[in-house]
Amino acid sequence: MSEQARLSEGDLAPDFSLPDADGKTVALSDFRGRSVVVYFYPAASTPGCTKEACDFRDSLAVLNDAGFDVLGISPDKPEKLVKFRDAEGLTFPLLADQDKSVMTAWGAFGEKQNYGRTVQGVIRSTFVVDPEGKIAKALYNVKATGHVDRLRKDLGV
Template sequence: MTDLRLAPGTPAPEFTLLDQDGNSVSLSDLRGQKTILYFYPAAMTPGCTTQACDFRDSISSLQGAGYRVVGVSRDEPTKLATFRERDGLTFTLLSDPDHAVHTAYGVWGEKMNYGKVTEGVIRSTFVLDEECVITLAQYNVKATGHVARLRKTLGLDN
């Protein structure tokens, strides 16, 4: 279990992961634009699909406000490609199969799942500025309604 929690003002931990098309994407590739980096447990599960589709449905307004969206899970790139295609997702999905990046961001650890303590992905969202410094860190977010709450926090719900 990790007790690590990243806070606003902290530089985002470096990473290089494969995207849904098998291309390498590094944190440095995200510099120059604000980024919503969200971690979710598994592609094509009900909660994760709801959350991803909410981001998809809000993408134009998020992009209009200068944000890009990037999702991260432990799924392999081929599964991410299927997820992206199946649900018409229009943002990058990254694969972290050994959960090293999850651990670096403090989103891998003990959590309650149906009343039992399990180890796994703690659904979380980070907002990074143009220099990849964390401006918002949200841990243990609920999938349903998360994007609307995030938009409100970012002052975008108009």
């Protein structure tokens, strides 16, 4: 696999402005002064992505109480995100990165292994951005199942 840019702790988080499920623009800079968990997932309404999103939904109150907001980003169209949000009762913003430019800037799109083959795609990744906009935690190639519990343990919440 070829090298691709990856973010590390201490890096400035690349800012973005993306439409949410309702077409409203959400920018990372909107969260300055708060910590935010930004996670990238391949596709709404697929089994792994649904499990991960529901785990974030079920942990949202605890994360919010500890000062963490949550943003989910996928290459899906806003219309698909609406259906996903409504079907699963998701209460945090889902953002559409249809051209994958934000995913690429964060190192969450590129070459990955899929069933033994090298393919281009979304690299399931989670980041914690501190109140100053710097990467506090960068986790690449995370598993959909059990990931949120591990993240909560790492964050002490």
